[in-house]
Amino acid sequence: MKLLIVSMPSIHVTRWVSQLEHAGFDVYWFNVHGTDKNTKLPWVQQKVNWKLKWDYPGRTFFKKRIPVLHKVLLRLFSNDTAVVFESYLKDVQPDVVHSFALYVAATPIVDVMERHKHLKWVYSSWGSDLFYFKNLPTYLKDIKRVLQRVDYLFTDCNRDYQIAKDLGFRGAFLGVFPGGGGFDFDSYNQYIQPVTERSVILVKGYQGRSGRAIPILKALQDVSVMLKDYHVVIFGADPDVVDYLKIYEPSYSFKVFEKSAFLPHEDIMKLMGQALLYIGNSNSDGMPNTLLEAICMGAFPIQSNPGGVTEEVITNKQNGVLIEDCENEFQIQELIKTTLVDREMIEKAQAFNLENIKPKYRRSAIIKDVIKTYKNLINQ
Numbered sequence: 001m002k003l004l005i006v007s008m009p010s011i012h013v014t015r016w017v018s019q020l021e022h023a024g025f026d027v028y029w030f031n032v033h034g035t036d037k038n039t040k041l042p043w044v045q046q047k048v049n050w051k052l053k054w055d056y057p058g059r060t061f062f063k064k065r066i067p068v069l070h071k072v073l074l075r076l077f078s079n080d081t082a083v084v085f086e087s088y089l090k091d092v093q094p095d096v097v098h099s100f101a102l103y104v105a106a107t108p109i110v111d112v113m114e115r116h117k118h119l120k121w122v123y124s125s126w127g128s129d130l131f132y133f134k135n136l137p138t139y140l141k142d143i144k145r146v147l148q149r150v151d152y153l154f155t156d157c158n159r160d161y162q163i164a165k166d167l168g169f170r171g172a173f174l175g176v177f178p179g180g181g182g183f184d185f186d187s188y189n190q191y192i193q194p195v196t197e198r199s200v201i202l203v204k205g206y207q208g209r210s211g212r213a214i215p216i217l218k219a220l221q222d223v224s225v226m227l228k229d230y231h232v233v234i235f236g237a238d239p240d241v242v243d244y245l246k247i248y249e250p251s252y253s254f255k256v257f258e259k260s261a262f263l264p265h266e267d268i269m270k271l272m273g274q275a276l277l278y279i280g281n282s283n284s285d286g287m288p289n290t291l292l293e294a295i296c297m298g299a300f301p302i303q304s305n306p307g308g309v310t311e312e313v314i315t316n317k318q319n320g321v322l323i324e325d326c327e328n329e330f331q332i333q334e335l336i337k338t339t340l341v342d343r344e345m346i347e348k349a350q351a352f353n354l355e356n357i358k359p360k361y362r363r364s365a366i367i368k369d370v371i372k373t374y375k376n377l378i379n380q
Helices: 011-018 059-065 067-077 081-092 107-115 137-149 158-166 213-222 239-247 265-274 289-296 329-340 343-361 363-378
Strands: 002-007 026-031 045-047 096-100 120-124 152-155 172-176 200-204 231-237 254-258 275-280 300-304 321-323
Touching (some): 002 081, 096 107, 120 137, 172 363, 200 213, 200 265, 213 231, 231 239, 231 265, 239 254, 265 275
Parallel strands (some): 002 096, 096 120, 120 152, 152 172, 200 231, 231 254, 275 300, 300 321
């Protein structure tokens, strides 16, 4: 089978595609951003570095110093995505096209795929693809158009399958899988500490369109008297979070890792293995990979629940706690307080999650399901 992957460069796509290395497929990758080769997938045939007609002098300077001019020049000297993709499509002659993320990798090629209706088209819904953008009229039109053309759908949660059906998807549902496939825990199990040895409160530091880390920081400040025996670690901190911490420096012990400063994945997993609590908060998301990783590393999760997605894996006050109002620092404050004093709940949750939730996301098992699913497409 010839499989053509369409996506931006992404660690999640890299992990997903790496599942297929020994599956017997001919795998091709169309980099929709037209940037460099993915060196972690040397066995995949890749269409890269196609974006610019001319790599004009001073491009990097304009991008950093005069971004408005950079955007104008980029439009002038860029090849059209649909034109380049269609040419590559004709060269490859794939059996299946698989797009990851709607606006990045499906909308730009929908014109082409509508002209090639015989081609099987798979779409993987990620994060806010459907839940957030369906509320914006301009995007909703594109969502419906893509969903009416794609033949198959992967999602990272059941919520988004229902949304897709409501918005016109009538194809075959291929199942719920983590966005990057399963997780290889074997090398990380050594970092899992028992509850009695954990002293880290780990916070995901996203703040922007969807991330809501600042209400968490406010809530932690409100309960700072309870945090004298803990160390708060904020990872992936957006600039707004860094600025907030400078202005309103917390009275508790903390360390911040900025998003712009790359923190290796292994280091994040070590932190999760040391964390008593993992706190993630947003107004829109699919099933967060970091939440699943934290659960599988034994951290007790306190997580927002946009559209009911997180309750697919967390039963409130049993194996985690759900934030129902991501903007409400006082609600988050109460959740942190009641969790910190209930060690029995934390210990039971860790045992339950490691025994019952973690096995569902083991990479070796998910690889078999993913490969089987792709092979079944040929017979449909």
